[in-house]
Amino acid sequence: METIAIQANKSSIDFSEARRQAVNQAYDMLNDPVIIAWKDDQAQKYGPEIPGGSEDRWHEYADSHDGLLELNVADAYHFIFMEAADFEEPDLNLASISEDDGTTFLCLDDACTEEDRQKMGYFPGGGMGG
Secondary structure, three states: OEEEEEOOOHHHOOHHHHHHHHHHHHHHHOOOEEEEEEEEOOOOEEEOOOOOOOOOHHHHHHHHOOOOEEEEEOOOEEEEEEEHHHOOOOOOOEEEEEOOOOOEEEEEHHHOOHHHHHHOOEOOOOOEOO
């Protein structure tokens, strides 16, 4: 897996901005990037959340699921991508996320944040709204 650092000021960047920068860089390097795992060192959160897993389980998950590219933003936010073309169609485990600034990207359901799930109509803790 290739790892690339994206320079940014850690004190002036949040998760959403770091993800936007990573997604933009990933589109420059991959045809159709999908976020399959991430880690936020600031908030000490990661996805996918795997109960009982080690602190590095998010990275182990990406390694074992064809992670191609890790983008490290400000040495505080880490995003691992794979190619969407590697999925069989249709893949119901993919979600398309649109940010308020117009950035659109794909992520595995398990690699979406709670905020992403709420945008998609999921209730906190699981289940769809109606």
